[in-house]
Amino acid sequence: MGSLSDLNNVSSHLKSRFARGFLRALARIHNLSPPPASSSSNQDFALRKCQRVKLAAYASMASAFGKRRVWSRAMLQRIRCHSSSVRRGKVRQHMRTMRRSGKKRKKIGRELAAKAQDVKKLRKLVPGGESMDLEGLLRETAHYVKCLVTQVQVMRSIADFCSCPP
C-alpha cells in the first residue's frame, strides 16, 4: 500500500494542487458535527455529506484554474448556486447546467455538419459548453477530461488509503 505522501511528491503539479485543496475540504467536512439524533435527519445528513464531498472535489479542481478556463469559471459559478441550495437542505443527484442559451450555433464545416447532434450532447456535459464556439468547446473538453481523470485518480487514492489504515 503506497503512502499517500507519495501522491503529492511523485505526481504532477495538478494532482498536488487538487489534492491539497480537496484534503483541506475533507478535513472541514469531517469536522462538521452531526445534528441531534433522529433517523430521518441522520439520513439527510449523510446524503448532504456525500453531496458536500462531491462539491468539494469539483470545487477544488475548478479552483486550481479559477477564471483561466471557461469550464472552471462556469463550474465555480454553478457550485456557488448549488451549495446554497444544499445548505437549504435540498438534495440533488447531479449538477445540471443552469444555462439555457438560445444563441445560434456558429456554422461548422461541411464535413462536421452531420455531427451537430454529438456536439450538442457534448455542450451539455462540459461546463460552460453552451456558449462556446466549436473550436473553444473542443479545447475546453480536452482540458476538462484531463482534469476529471486526475480528480478521479486522486479521489481513488485517498479512498483506498483511508479504507486500509496502517
Place this chain on the structure above:
Amino acid sequence: MSSRRSRSRQSASSGISDDQIIELVSRLQQLLPELRHRRSDKVSASKVLQETCNYIRSLHREVDDLSERLSELLATSDTAQAAIIRNLLM
C-alpha cells in the same frame, strides 16, 4: 485566447478552419481510453465526440461513487482519518 480565435478564422462561410477542427478532434481522441490506440483517419469525428460524451459521463459517475465512499470513510475511524489528513497538510 481571443487572439487565437480570430487568427483561426480563415473563411467567412465556415468561420473556423476544418483542419483545425480535425486537429482538435484527434487530440481529443488521444485522451480516450477506447480510441487512443486507433489511427485517427480510421475513427470518425462523430465517434470521437460520442466516446468523449460517454467517457465524461462515466467519469462523473466515478466521482459520484468515490464521493459516497469517501463520505462514508470520513464517518468511520474518525481520529485516524483526521490524523492522516492533518499530517498530509503539514
